[in-house]
Amino acid sequence: MKKNKSIAFEKELESRLYDLAEAENSSVLISGDIRNEYLRKVNLISKKPVSKPILRRPRYWKLPILKELKMGTIATIMIILGLLLGGTTATAYAAQDALPTDTLYPVKVLTENIQADLTSNPDLKLELALQFAETRIDEINQLKEEGLMPPEPVYANLQMQIQRAIELATQLGEQSLEPALLQIRDRLQNQVQLLGEDSEDPVLLRTRTLLQERIQLVDTGLGNLNGFYYEAQNGWENTPLMNQGEDQQIQQQQQSGNASQNGVSETDPSETPVPGEGNGESGINGNPNGGSSTKTPVKNGTGSGAKP
Amino acid sequence: MKTMQPADIEMLRSAQQLDAVTLARIYEEYSPAVYRYAYHLLGSLQTSEDCVSDTFLGFLSKLEAGKGPRENIKAYLFRSAHNWIVDFYRNKGNQNISLNEDFLDSNSSVELEAEKRIRLGETIKALTRLTLEQKEVILLRFSEGLDIREISRIVHKSPGAMKALLHRAINTLQKELKYEEK
Numbered sequence: 001m002k003k004n005k006s007i008a009f010e011k012e013l014e015s016r017l018y019d020l021a022e023a024e025n026s027s028v029l030i031s032g033d034i035r036n037e038y039l040r041k042v043n044l045i046s047k048k049p050v051s052k053p054i055l056r057r058p059r060y061w062k063l064p065i066l067k068e069l070k071m072g073t074i075a076t077i078m079i080i081l082g083l084l085l086g087g088t089t090a091t092a093y094a095a096q097d098a099l100p101t102d103t104l105y106p107v108k109v110l111t112e113n114i115q116a117d118l119t120s121n122p123d124l125k126l127e128l129a130l131q132f133a134e135t136r137i138d139e140i141n142q143l144k145e146e147g148l149m150p151p152e153p154v155y156a157n158l159q160m161q162i163q164r165a166i167e168l169a170t171q172l173g174e175q176s177l178e179p180a181l182l183q184i185r186d187r188l189q190n191q192v193q194l195l196g197e198d199s200e201d202p203v204l205l206r207t208r209t210l211l212q213e214r215i216q217l218v219d220t221g222l223g224n225l226n227g228f229y230y231e232a233q234n235g236w237e238n239t240p241l242m243n244q245g246e247d248q249q250i251q252q253q254q255q256s257g258n259a260s261q262n263g264v265s266e267t268d269p270s271e272t273p274v275p276g277e278g279n280g281e282s283g284i285n286g287n288p289n290g291g292s293s294t295k296t297p298v299k300n301g302t303g304s305g306a307k308p
Numbered sequence: 309m310k311t312m313q314p315a316d317i318e319m320l321r322s323a324q325q326l327d328a329v330t331l332a333r334i335y336e337e338y339s340p341a342v343y344r345y346a347y348h349l350l351g352s353l354q355t356s357e358d359c360v361s362d363t364f365l366g367f368l369s370k371l372e373a374g375k376g377p378r379e380n381i382k383a384y385l386f387r388s389a390h391n392w393i394v395d396f397y398r399n400k401g402n403q404n405i406s407l408n409e410d411f412l413d414s415n416s417s418v419e420l421e422a423e424k425r426i427r428l429g430e431t432i433k434a435l436t437r438l439t440l441e442q443k444e445v446i447l448l449r450f451s452e453g454l455d456i457r458e459i460s461r462i463v464h465k466s467p468g469a470m471k472a473l474l475h476r477a478i479n480t481l482q483k484e485l486k487y488e489e490k
Contacts, residue, residue, distance in 0.1 A: 009478065009487050010450070016431040016485075017451040021344055023428055030343050034361045038335050041365060045372045046328035194332055 032127075032187075039190045099139055100154050109157065116164075126168040126180060130187050133161035137191050137207060144203045155210065162188070162214045166221070170232030177225055185218045312379065320381055323371060331371075335364055338382055342389050345447055349393050349440060359396070363388045383454060387462040390444070397440075434484040442477035449474060 098104040112132050119125050136158035140150045162184075169180035192211050195204050221228035312320075322330035339360055346356040366388055370376035377384035435443055441463070448459045460470040481487075 006478070009482050012485075012487060013446070013478070013481060014450045016427065017447070019424070020428055020431050021341075021451055024344050024347070025340055030339055030360060031357055034357060034364070035335060035339070037361065038364050038368070039332060041368050042328050042331045045368060046326050046331070193328060196329065 036186050036190065043193050099142055100151050101148060122168055122172055126165050129161045129165035129168060133158055134191060136161065140203060140207055150203060159210060170229055174229055177229055181218050181221050185215055188215050320377060323381060326371060334381060338385050339364065341452060342385055345386065346389055346393065348447055349444055359389055359392045362392055380458065383458045383462060386448060390462050430485060434481050437480055437484050438477055441473060445470065445474050446477050
């Protein structure tokens with residue numbers, strides 16, 4: 001009898017400590033500097049080139065959790081979304097793990113956009129944009145693992161989030177521009193490393209190219225901070241790298257390849273906008289009420305020429 | 309002792325071969341738990357970050373030198389963090405830093421329902437009644453799910469001493485939480 005009580009209490013204790021860990025995970029984010037330093041060292045000592053792009057973060061890494069950003073904000077967004085969508089708050093929470101193929105994915109992107117809009121601190125806005133970009137890369141990796149081609153809006157959103165981060169960096173003031181650009185470059189370089197060097201894979205190739213283009217742009221900025229700052233103040237429209245660039249060419253090549261091989265075009269970006277981002281070239285404040293449809297991705301090998 | 313799962317063996321092998329993706333994944337998977345563990349024992353976010361940083365960078369250095377974990381990566385990381393914390397207290401003259409009970413209030417619990425907040429508050433308060441050693445084994449056993457033998461290796465105590473320590477800690481918590489079986 002006493003033993004039974006003891007076992008029951010141990011279960012109770014386990015449940016309490018689990019709840020505590022959950023609450024703590026939602027409250028505190030270890031400094032990104034520690035992670036960056038660790039990954040830098042990994043890249044230095046690694047003998048084997050990265051070959052398996054299977055980095056999956058635990059769930060709490062997907063929520064943009066920051067010390068300064070009270071979880072109350074996220075909870076409020078969830079409740080509002082729940083009410084707006086006629087569902088429950090649980091639906092909005094559940095959407096946080098959704099992939100672009102899931103019905104709830106638009107809710108996830110909508111939540112991100114609202115969260116970005118509600119954040120007034122420019123440093124936090126920048127951090128959020130980087131985290132959302134990393135989430136897109138996670139999604140691309142996960143879809144690839146499942147043998148699915150990521151839909152176009154995911155790439156467009158990834159591009160937009162990085163662009164947003166760069167724009168935000170230029171709004172932090174001249175003094176903060178360099179450290180902010182260095183931070184963006186670090187984070188993008190880490191992602192490139194984690195994607196691996198499997199150049200045969202079109203999904204990885206495309207994502208890596210997209211990231212490398214942005215790193216190149218950031219490097220340009222770091223090489224000429226004043227010029228970069230000036231350009232930012234006068235609009236980016238004429239900066240080729242801020243537009244589609246090489247990524248667009250690859251995209252076009254892939255699409256024409258698909259069309260000619262199968263007579264079926266890949267997902268058309270114009271048909272499937274990601275909520276809140278318009279056509280991928282929107283400014284800092286995208287329209288959170290944009291379209292919400294997501295097309296089912298094409299299985300590898302059936303439409304993309306990708307390896308199965 | 310728990311048998312190692314094939315996935316754990318594969319992860320260990322890849323880590324020993326310095327595979328970058330595996331090493332990155334190890335950080336993503338274990339750093340939050342090591343951070344929480346350190347925080348409960350150190351009571352300071354900044355010091356806990358130092359502990360996590362040194363633990364994981366030290367882990368890489370050991371692997372690079374052909375050393376590091378031979379069995380369980382998670383237990384190895386907790387053992388490193390434990391050693392760091394012991395050194396920290398030794399250098400600081402064994403001052404007793406307790407967990408900041410305002411931690412949850414000040415950071416995140418705005419959205420928690422009242423009942424959950426009370427429950428979390430009770431748990432934190434009960435944990436502060438434990439000695440540092442007791443708190444450590446409770447966290448490793450019930451929060452991280454490690455078995456007695458793994459914990460005894462982490463804290464450098466015999467399994468027998470570990471059981472006794474754990475038993476006393478459970479009794480204290482049971483009283484503190486006024487636990488009555490429903």
